[in-house]
Amino acid sequence: MTAKPNQLSDVCLLLEGTYPYAAGGVSSWVDQIIRGMPDLTFSLFYLGNQKAMQGTPHYKLPENVVSLSEVFLYDKLSSTELTPRKTPERVAQHFYQTLRQFLSEKSDAVRIARFWELVECLDAAGGSYTFGNLCKDYEAWELQLFLYKKLAATESFIDFFWTTRFLPLPVWHLLLGRAELPRARVYHSVTTGYAGLIGAIAARKFNAPYVITEHGIYNNERLAEISRAGWIYEAENTVFRYSEGLSVFKRLWVEFFFFLSRVAYSSADLVFALYQGNAALQIDYGAEPKKMEVLPNGIDPNNFDEALQKRSERLKTRSGKHYVGFIGRVVTIKDVKTLIRSARILIQNVPGAVIQIIGPTDEDPEYYEECRTMVSEFGLQEVVLFLGSQNVVKVMDQIDVMILTSLSEGLPLVILEAFSAGIPVVATDVGACRELIQGRTPEDQALGPAGIITRVGSPSETAAALEKLIINPSLLRDMGAAGRQRAERYYTQKALLARYHQVYTDHSWSPMQSQRSP
Amino acid sequence: MAGIGFELRKILAKPGYLNTLRAYGYAALISSGPWVLSIVSLALLGIVCRGMASDNQMELVFAAVTYVYALSLILTGPIQMVLTRYAADQYFSHRTAKIFPAIITALACTSALSAIIGLILFVGFVPAPLLFQLSAACLFMLVTSIWVMTVALTASKNYHGVLLSFLSGYAISFLASWAFTLWLGPSATMLGMVTGHFVLLLLLLRITFKEIGEMEVRNLEIFGYFKKYSSLALCGLFYNLGIWIDKILFWFISPDRKQVSGILYSSPDYDQVVYLSFLTIVPGMAVFLLTLETNFATHYEQFVQRVLGKGTFDQITEAKEGMVTALRAGFTQLIKIQGCVTLLLIIFADRILPAVGLGAVQGGSFQITILGVFLLVLFLSQMTILFYLGKLQTAMVCCFLFALVNGTVTAWSISSGEQWYGIGFLVASAAAATLAAIKVNRHLELLEYDTFTSQSIHG
Numbered sequence A: 001m002t003a004k005p006n007q008l009s010d011v012c013l014l015l016e017g018t019y020p021y022a023a024g025g026v027s028s029w030v031d032q033i034i035r036g037m038p039d040l041t042f043s044l045f046y047l048g049n050q051k052a053m054q055g056t057p058h059y060k061l062p063e064n065v066v067s068l069s070e071v072f073l074y075d076k077l078s079s080t081e082l083t084p085r086k087t088p089e090r091v092a093q094h095f096y097q098t099l100r101q102f103l104s105e106k107s108d109a110v111r112i113a114r115f116w117e118l119v120e121c122l123d124a125a126g127g128s129y130t131f132g133n134l135c136k137d138y139e140a141w142e143l144q145l146f147l148y149k150k151l152a153a154t155e156s157f158i159d160f161f162w163t164t165r166f167l168p169l170p171v172w173h174l175l176l177g178r179a180e181l182p183r184a185r186v187y188h189s190v191t192t193g194y195a196g197l198i199g200a201i202a203a204r205k206f207n208a209p210y211v212i213t214e215h216g217i218y219n220n221e222r223l224a225e226i227s228r229a230g231w232i233y234e235a236e237n238t239v240f241r242y243s244e245g246l247s248v249f250k251r252l253w254v255e256f257f258f259f260l261s262r263v264a265y266s267s268a269d270l271v272f273a274l275y276q277g278n279a280a281l282q283i284d285y286g287a288e289p290k291k292m293e294v295l296p297n298g299i300d301p302n303n304f305d306e307a308l309q310k311r312s313e314r315l316k317t318r319s320g321k322h323y324v325g326f327i328g329r330v331v332t333i334k335d336v337k338t339l340i341r342s343a344r345i346l347i348q349n350v351p352g353a354v355i356q357i358i359g360p361t362d363e364d365p366e367y368y369e370e371c372r373t374m375v376s377e378f379g380l381q382e383v384v385l386f387l388g389s390q391n392v393v394k395v396m397d398q399i400d401v402m403i404l405t406s407l408s409e410g411l412p413l414v415i416l417e418a419f420s421a422g423i424p425v426v427a428t429d430v431g432a433c434r435e436l437i438q439g440r441t442p443e444d445q446a447l448g449p450a451g452i453i454t455r456v457g458s459p460s461e462t463a464a465a466l467e468k469l470i471i472n473p474s475l476l477r478d479m480g481a482a483g484r485q486r487a488e489r490y491y492t493q494k495a496l497l498a499r500y501h502q503v504y505t506d507h508s509w510s511p512m513q514s515q516r517s518p
Numbered sequence B: 001m002a003g004i005g006f007e008l009r010k011i012l013a014k015p016g017y018l019n020t021l022r023a024y025g026y027a028a029l030i031s032s033g034p035w036v037l038s039i040v041s042l043a044l045l046g047i048v049c050r051g052m053a054s055d056n057q058m059e060l061v062f063a064a065v066t067y068v069y070a071l072s073l074i075l076t077g078p079i080q081m082v083l084t085r086y087a088a089d090q091y092f093s094h095r096t097a098k099i100f101p102a103i104i105t106a107l108a109c110t111s112a113l114s115a116i117i118g119l120i121l122f123v124g125f126v127p128a129p130l131l132f133q134l135s136a137a138c139l140f141m142l143v144t145s146i147w148v149m150t151v152a153l154t155a156s157k158n159y160h161g162v163l164l165s166f167l168s169g170y171a172i173s174f175l176a177s178w179a180f181t182l183w184l185g186p187s188a189t190m191l192g193m194v195t196g197h198f199v200l201l202l203l204l205l206r207i208t209f210k211e212i213g214e215m216e217v218r219n220l221e222i223f224g225y226f227k228k229y230s231s232l233a234l235c236g237l238f239y240n241l242g243i244w245i246d247k248i249l250f251w252f253i254s255p256d257r258k259q260v261s262g263i264l265y266s267s268p269d270y271d272q273v274v275y276l277s278f279l280t281i282v283p284g285m286a287v288f289l290l291t292l293e294t295n296f297a298t299h300y301e302q303f304v305q306r307v308l309g310k311g312t313f314d315q316i317t318e319a320k321e322g323m324v325t326a327l328r329a330g331f332t333q334l335i336k337i338q339g340c341v342t343l344l345l346i347i348f349a350d351r352i353l354p355a356v357g358l359g360a361v362q363g364g365s366f367q368i369t370i371l372g373v374f375l376l377v378l379f380l381s382q383m384t385i386l387f388y389l390g391k392l393q394t395a396m397v398c399c400f401l402f403a404l405v406n407g408t409v410t411a412w413s414i415s416s417g418e419q420w421y422g423i424g425f426l427v428a429s430a431a432a433a434t435l436a437a438i439k440v441n442r443h444l445e446l447l448e449y450d451t452f453t454s455q456s457i458h459g
Helices: A025-036 A089-104 A108-125 A131-136 A138-151 A157-166 A168-180 A193-206 A218-228 A248-267 A276-284 A301-316 A336-349 A365-377 A392-398 A413-420 A433-438 A442-446 A459-470 A473-490 A493-505 B006-013 B015-051 B055-092 B096-125 B130-154 B159-184 B186-212 B221-228 B230-253 B268-278 B281-308 B313-347 B349-355 B360-388 B392-416 B423-445 B447-453
Strands: A009-016 A042-048 A065-072 A184-189 A210-214 A270-273 A292-294 A322-327 A353-358 A384-388 A401-404 A425-428 A451-454 B258-261 B264-266
Touching: A009 A025, A009 A193, A009 A493, A025 A493, A042 A168, A042 A193, A065 A168, A089 A108, A089 A138, A108 A248, A131 A138, A131 A168, A138 A157, A138 B313, A138 B447, A157 A168, A157 A248, A157 B281, A168 A193, A184 A193, A184 A493, A193 A210, A193 A218, A193 A248, A210 A248, A218 A248, A270 A276, A276 A292, A301 A392, A301 A413, A301 A473, A322 A336, A322 A392, A322 A413, A322 A459, A336 A353, A336 A365, A336 A459, A353 A392, A365 A384, A392 A413, A401 A413, A401 A459, A413 A425, A413 A433, A413 A473, A425 A433, A425 A459, A433 A451, A442 A473, A451 A459, A459 A473, B015 B055, B015 B159, B055 B096, B055 B130, B055 B186, B055 B221, B055 B230, B055 B258, B055 B264, B096 B130, B096 B186, B096 B221, B130 B186, B159 B186, B221 B230, B230 B264, B230 B268, B230 B392, B230 B423, B268 B360, B281 B313, B281 B360, B281 B447, B313 B349, B313 B360, B313 B423, B313 B447, B349 B360, B360 B392, B360 B423, B392 B423, B423 B447
Parallel strands: A009 A042, A009 A184, A042 A065, A184 A210, A210 A270, A270 A292, A322 A353, A322 A401, A353 A384, A401 A425, A425 A451
Antiparallel strands: B258 B264
């Protein structure tokens, strides 16, 4: 695919580390959107880590993708960019003055305004201000010292120096990437973060509407990552002085990412959340409530008609066996161990129960091994079966009850798939699980529950919920029917595509269209 | 994360590396040390041989040896500097096995080059007996090789052996010259010098081989270093050129110059004065190096420790202030001691000069050049600091200024009359010392900024 960023496309998707290179939920969602709208043209702006580390694309680009531009945020800058240049005195002075204001500002709104001023300064400098200037100019050094004295005067200076030098590097790549931005009628970033920042920049540059869809919450993901990160320096015996308990350096990173998201939220005309819980978080992180809209993932329930049919046939003839299905990767976050513990309890009350664990086991071999050991220690080899990866559509009719013990989830597609096949779901109270099972809006809730919600990490509750469904065929049937109805009414791909198609083609929703100054 | 200060990390990782960096300073010193020694031994030779050879013959030996020293220092200046750097780098990366082959390779190249230059110079342009011509060419080759070998010595732990080698080398030179002159006549005096220097070179080779010797004798990597560290090479060239340019100008354009034989000229009035003044370099340099070793180096190491050891900015600045204080103390002491020596010599010049056989006419130039040496010591000390701070470019510019000013002002002074003799050297030392002082000050002021911002974000 050769990049033709000059051609005006209907939609420009801004993608950070996902489609078309990586597999996963977000990527398949993007694929679904693009393939679902063959009448629209798409240009893609991909943000990667390092070009050398980039593998081959996981997805073949559909015909309606007209261009693919790539920016690698942690690549080496060219020697031209690393060499300081003679910036016109007036421009440099204004730039550093604004940068100082930006760094000392406390109000987010003002800070964002200063940010745009900085971008304008760089536009005015027109290449006479390079990253080399930012690294070598004495004024930049003074600002670094100013920031150090303000934020970290008792911390390791060398770590502060490198942290504050690394933070702007990806942003600089993005600013350089402005030249590569495709022209489009709508800009849509599928995360906030860097993709959100470039989305905001693009919308501002071309005076076009800007939409954000977040599957997970970018800020939370970064926060979790940074809290765990060993590569960010923390003094030993750190006395926690922030409620978050993060070191100054980790806080710098967190605040940096939070700021990126704030810029994106403040520039967006429409912010989509997958479910209500995420929407609340986005508002916490700076999205305006009036711009928010909840639009869940969707699937085509008819794909599961055959499974639905076969399953209800099978359930009519009682075999004395009760099949519980787990579909997902065997990894820590899915908490398979709690499932195994609950199986031990369940088997005592329901001797015919069989737990099928369906999904890849090679992602975390150590965890898989631990699970296997646990199964044999409990003597459950006949009861808990590891079946490996299977075709989901094909195995659905073999499942009486679906189980999900995850520690964390977004909006799990597997629940929608279970619903489509008429399978009730027992799931932990994470992500969108409660909304899915009990309904989000009053009308939705009126359909009745499509399963049972349990506490995270509670084998007894999980076992009890499973038992309740297994020994109660009418409950099993009613909840399964509610799920199918819910999927058909609120979680169809058709509805998803229809809404986005409307967003992409009818821009009347964009209040910024006439207001945004170029 | 990108690497912080490779240079700094090297120093921290291996305290010995600091020692090898010091070698830069020593390289300059060591080159003045031996030739101070050779001035002394030549003077002794002159006194002893007075009866045996005619003044003309002795003059020929003096002029030839002086040419040999001057040219060999200018020729090997760049090589010494770059080779020192190479050795330090290899030493740091635990590839000491590469040092000896590199030195031998450099030795082979320089001796081939100096053999050719020596033969052309002394056989082609100095009418004298063949034995003398060949001995002089041979001496040139040997002295050149000895300068290259000193690089290995700066890293040597065997100070005793080195000192002993130099002492015995010069003693043998002196004795053999005397003996050969007595036995074979004046044209064999030079052969005595050759014998002594040959023994010296062998002793130095032996010490080096015992310490870091390898059976491998070829390492072509060293040539790449000349390109990489061209400013260092130029530094060595300009420094040695600067030291000699006034003398060379006196030989060739002074009205008092004397043609000794062929291309060999001397300017006895100026030469003797300058060599004598140069002997006073010793006390000041010794004092300064001592401060540098004990006080400044400790503070510098502390600075590096605090930068890499996750110190706060205040701690880093505090360590720098320590460096500055140490330097100030060092310079104060240097100025006190060298100043006293200089002042005493200036005051008592008219009593000292007759005692060493110099006329009252030379008194003025002596006072001027001795002041020049005082400033040269200041300049050299600043240079050592610049090397410490890794400011090779700046050091090169200072050396260039030194050579340039010495050349132009000396040329002017020669045409302006005797009372100005030596002023070129004085002004050049003053200018170079001033520039170097300004630069050292500036670099120290910006030390934190430099230390951090000179690192590339991409490691």
